[in-house]
Amino acid sequence: xxxxxxxxxxxxxxxxxxxxxxxxxxxxxxxxxxxxxxxxxxxxxxxxxxxxxxxxxxxxxxxxxxxxxxxxxxxxxxxxxxxxxxxxxxxxxxxxxxxxxxxxxxxxxxxxxxxxxxxxxxxxxxxxxxxxxxxxxxxxxxxxxxxxxxxxxxxxxxxxxxxxxxxxxxxxxxxxxxxxxxxxxxxxxxxxxxxxxxxxxxxxxxxxxxxxxxxxxxxxxxxxxxxxxxxxxxxxxxxxxxxxxxxxxxxxxxxxxxxxxxxxxxxxxxxxxxxxxxxxxxxxxxxxxxxxxxxxxxxxxxxxxxxxxxxxxxxxxxxxxxxxxxxxxxxxxxxxxxxxxxxxxxxxxxxxxxxxxxxxxxxxxxxxxxxxxxxxxxxxxxxxxxxxxxxxxxxxxxxxxxxxxxxxxxxxxxxxxxxxxxxxx
Amino acid sequence: xxxxxxxxxxxxxxxxxxxxxxxxxxxxxxxxxxxxxxxxxxxxxxxxxxxxxxxxxxxxxxxxxxxxxxxxxxxxxxxxxxxxxxxxxxxxxxxxxxxxxxxxxxxxxxxxxxxxxxxxxxxxxxxxxxxxxxxxxxxxxxxxxxxxxxxxxxxxxxxxxxxxxxxxxxxxxxxxxxxxxxxxxxxxxxxxxxxxxxxxxxxxxxxxxxxxxxxxxxxxxxxxxxxxxxxxxxxxxxxxxxxxxxxxxxxxxxxxxxxxxxxxxxxxxxxxxxxxxxxxxxxxxxxxxxxxxxxxxxxxxxxxxxxxxxxxxxxxxxxxxxx
Numbered sequence: 001x002x003x004x005x006x007x008x009x010x011x012x013x014x015x016x017x018x019x020x021x022x023x024x025x026x027x028x029x030x031x032x033x034x035x036x037x038x039x040x041x042x043x044x045x046x047x048x049x050x051x052x053x054x055x056x057x058x059x060x061x062x063x064x065x066x067x068x069x070x071x072x073x074x075x076x077x078x079x080x081x082x083x084x085x086x087x088x089x090x091x092x093x094x095x096x097x098x099x100x101x102x103x104x105x106x107x108x109x110x111x112x113x114x115x116x117x118x119x120x121x122x123x124x125x126x127x128x129x130x131x132x133x134x135x136x137x138x139x140x141x142x143x144x145x146x147x148x149x150x151x152x153x154x155x156x157x158x159x160x161x162x163x164x165x166x167x168x169x170x171x172x173x174x175x176x177x178x179x180x181x182x183x184x185x186x187x188x189x190x191x192x193x194x195x196x197x198x199x200x201x202x203x204x205x206x207x208x209x210x211x212x213x214x215x216x217x218x219x220x221x222x223x224x225x226x227x228x229x230x231x232x233x234x235x236x237x238x239x240x241x242x243x244x245x246x247x248x249x250x251x252x253x254x255x256x257x258x259x260x261x262x263x264x265x266x267x268x269x270x271x272x273x274x275x276x277x278x279x280x281x282x283x284x285x286x287x288x289x290x291x292x293x294x295x296x297x298x299x300x301x302x303x304x305x306x307x308x309x310x311x312x313x314x315x316x317x318x319x320x321x322x323x324x325x326x327x328x329x330x331x332x333x334x335x336x337x338x339x340x341x342x343x344x345x346x347x348x349x350x351x352x353x354x355x356x357x358x359x360x361x362x363x364x365x366x367x368x369x370x371x372x373x374x375x376x377x378x379x380x381x382x383x384x385x386x387x388x389x390x391x392x393x394x395x396x397x398x399x400x401x402x403x404x405x406x407x408x409x410x411x412x413x414x415x416x417x418x419x420x421x422x423x424x425x
Numbered sequence: 426x427x428x429x430x431x432x433x434x435x436x437x438x439x440x441x442x443x444x445x446x447x448x449x450x451x452x453x454x455x456x457x458x459x460x461x462x463x464x465x466x467x468x469x470x471x472x473x474x475x476x477x478x479x480x481x482x483x484x485x486x487x488x489x490x491x492x493x494x495x496x497x498x499x500x501x502x503x504x505x506x507x508x509x510x511x512x513x514x515x516x517x518x519x520x521x522x523x524x525x526x527x528x529x530x531x532x533x534x535x536x537x538x539x540x541x542x543x544x545x546x547x548x549x550x551x552x553x554x555x556x557x558x559x560x561x562x563x564x565x566x567x568x569x570x571x572x573x574x575x576x577x578x579x580x581x582x583x584x585x586x587x588x589x590x591x592x593x594x595x596x597x598x599x600x601x602x603x604x605x606x607x608x609x610x611x612x613x614x615x616x617x618x619x620x621x622x623x624x625x626x627x628x629x630x631x632x633x634x635x636x637x638x639x640x641x642x643x644x645x646x647x648x649x650x651x652x653x654x655x656x657x658x659x660x661x662x663x664x665x666x667x668x669x670x671x672x673x674x675x676x677x678x679x680x681x682x683x684x685x686x687x688x689x690x691x692x693x694x695x696x697x698x699x700x701x702x703x704x705x706x707x708x709x710x711x712x713x714x715x716x717x718x719x720x721x722x723x724x725x726x727x728x729x730x731x732x733x734x735x736x737x738x739x740x741x742x743x744x745x746x747x748x
Contacts, residue, residue: 033741035660095711100711
């Protein structure tokens with residue numbers, strides 16, 4: 001055998017050794033990438049000890065978490081056991097079932113007709129309890145409670161707040177009627193806030209979630225209303241000559257930005273949330289509409305064709321010369337700002353198709369998130385991680401969500417023709 | 426010396442006559458007899474000289490024996506034996522007349538008895554002297570011969586001795602040389618053996634090193650293989666932490682049991698996001714027991730110190746271009 005012939009492999013081997021044992025003291029192994037992007041979570045049906053049928057919160061939780069795109073649910077016949085208390089948990093058993101975490105709990109009767117939801121979230125790998133909580137709810141509040149549990153699980157496992165317990169508002173078009181509805185974030189548990197034979201458009205949540213502003217054509221002309229959800233009481237805050245449209249709440253909930261054509265073409269005004277004299281913000285012969293407040297309340301982002309094509313601009317609430325924000329493409333409309341104020345979602349037209357896009361305001365970097373063709377009305381989830389929007393499928397409006405990185409898309413189960421969704425607090 | 430008697434006087438004369446006759450006879454005989462054997466020697470030499478006389482001259486030459494007695498007086502020839510005959514011929518040639526005397530002697534005896542007697546006595550005397558001389562010469566010659574022989578012998582012995590000595594010394598020299606040669610060969614052998622030993626040692630050391638390297642390289646291969654297995658196993662149960670933007674990295678130090686199970690672990694460096702750290706921790710724990718080499722020696726490399734597990738769950742493995 002030739003030493004020389006063996007020499008080079010040796011050198012390589014030594015290099016390999018050197019790489020393998022950089023300091024010889026400790027061996028370093030780099031694990032790059034991940035085979036999964038969903039955390040496996042086992043959700044065990046809660047043990048119901050109450051009299052009378054109640055929805056199993058576990059089912060709602062499992063649906064929520066499964067829809068997140070961040071967790072993979074182990075349930076049904078995949079479950080090796082059905083514990084309802086921590087003493088019954090065998091970590092190895094759950095680990096063998098492929099679970100990282102385990103959710104189980106009980107529904108117990110409580111005083112004055114309420115029920116207690118007691119639940120545990122256990123990390124079966126690290127063998128510790130991530131959450132052990134109890135919620136006292138009215139039997140009718142079982143679903144919202146379940147969404148809250150989902151939020152807690154989401155936060156414990158993903159590290160950011162869930163958006164399962166939020167509400168959404170949207171417009172449903174029935175044959176011959178329009179309805180403003182509010183539903184749970186999963187589009188279940190919906191109820192009607194306003195109904196009209198004439199179109200209802202542009203719903204907007206007050207920052208505290210107690211009121212909705214919207215535009216109704218019930219008087220054959222667009223009028224801006226603000227309606228309290230708790231009792232349905234409503235006020236027409238802008239009912240001027242011409243068009244009254246596109247209400248947006250200031251961060252403090254005290255004012256609305258609206259688009260009025262009472263003076264010339266559609267221009268932006270500020271108006272008290274309870275009504276009052278509008279204060280004009282924008283000037284010029286162009287059409288300005290769809291205003292939204294910045295997080296700090298100092299800026300208005302809006303759509304304008306003042307540059308020749310519909311683009312997004314911003315202007316201070318004290319007036320002044322608007323600045324153009326979008327430059328990419330000939331059609332960018334319907335701005336929405338993320339809760340942290342860093343991202344702006346909008347409708348972007350590209351090659352004749354309308355997509356949801358998101359822009360990092362600081363860098364101006366824009367990313368198109370959807371591949372459907374008639375997307376509209378983007379709105380951020382309260383956790384800022386996903387965007388709710390509507391799209392047309394076979395001529396029928398459907399609601400969908402997309403994560404801000406575009407990686408997770410969900411379509412909400414529903415019936416009817418849904419438009420203009422908006423994610424509430 | 427004996428007391429004279431009549432008979433005694435007669436018989437003494439007769440005896441003397443007889444004796445003379447006997448002597449004469451003996452003389453003649455001895456001369457002729459003696460001469461004969463030497464003839465070839467003479468003849469050879471005479472031929473070499475200018476011709477002086479006929480074949481009869483041989484006898485008279487015989488009658489000149491007195492010359493030979495002179496020879497003993499001469500300094501003994503050099504110890505060489507061969508040259509002697511050459512010196513002898515020199516004296517006889519001058520005498521050419523001696524032939525008649527032998528023939529006249531009978532006549533003289535008859536004519537003058539007393540004279541003859543006297544003559545005979547003289548002759549006898551002379552002869553006796555001559556004989557004595559001859560004997561002496563003979564003796565001398567014999568002694569000389571013996572001496573020569575002895576000398577020769579001695580020389581021979583000397584020569585032999587020398588030869589022997591030479592041979593001996595040659596043998597000894599030879600032996601010495603052989604000894605030296607032998608010694609040299611032995612040394613060479615020893616040196617060669619030493620070198621061979623050294624070579625062998627070096628080679629075996631080389632082989633051992635090579636084997637060590639082979640074993641080591643096998644170990645390195647094993648280590649690399651099992652690092653890859655560990656990497657794959659953890660990666661297969663790792664979950665991305667998409668909630669953290671960018672490419673978070675978490676480092677854990679993990680002490681394994683010989684079974685590959687995680688004995689204990691602690692976070693060396695956080696990603697900055699607790700949930701992401703937990704995801705990595707879970708992946709490591711889920712991968713436990715980690716695959717370890719069956720080979721104890723190689724396995725020890727994984728157990729000696731806590732393993733440093735560096736995880737970047739959000740990085741695409743395909744983009745891992747750096748070494």
